[in-house]
Amino acid sequence: DVVMTQTPVSLSVSLGGQVSISCRSSQSLVHNNGNTYLSWYLQKPGQSPQLLIYKVSNRFSGISDRFSGSGSGTDFTLKISRVEPDDLGVYYCGQGTQYPDTFGAGTKLELK
């Protein structure tokens, strides 16, 4: 199975600040069809995960442009700018290139 490694485990940020979360996969996430199925999710306290970014850099419907994804191959980054209170929670990266889909262990975003 593809192992997804996220860093850091936790982040403290001031409102209005910017943060980056890193995700590394144990093998390339480029699919045979040329797509890279790397997604980012946010799980707010007591809620289900919600999709933020799919295929590395595509924002899901209704997701603010303060969220941006980048990367290729095995190294990926989620950037959040102008952090708002509603952005707090646990962020997960996940891959869907190779079954079974696997997720990183999560990065907890907290207020400084």
Added chain:
Amino acid sequence: EVQLQQSGPELQRPGASVKLSCKASGYTFTEYYMYWVKQRPKQGLELIGRIDPEDCSTDYVEKFKNKATLTADTSSNTAYMQLSSLTSEDTATYFCARGRFAYWGQGTLVTVSS
């Protein structure tokens, strides 16, 4: 609007079985895989398996092959997951999620306790 409505919380005794449901609406049920994900308290996300509602074919993650059974009923647009021989290790919240994890159910908390 796509919605996945999961069944309510369960309290079960060790050794029992439980069947969870996930009712889909707002899209064509047979056009997307349904995935099931386990999240133990304060832990991360773990895929259990998936079902193709069109033909009810299934794929399980190896460690769940003898634990979970996935089914789907196209007449009611509902996916099901049965968990057998419950132990404390099965205490978790279980989510259903539509293909590519774009939409998630609200989760069902299963507590296994004597």
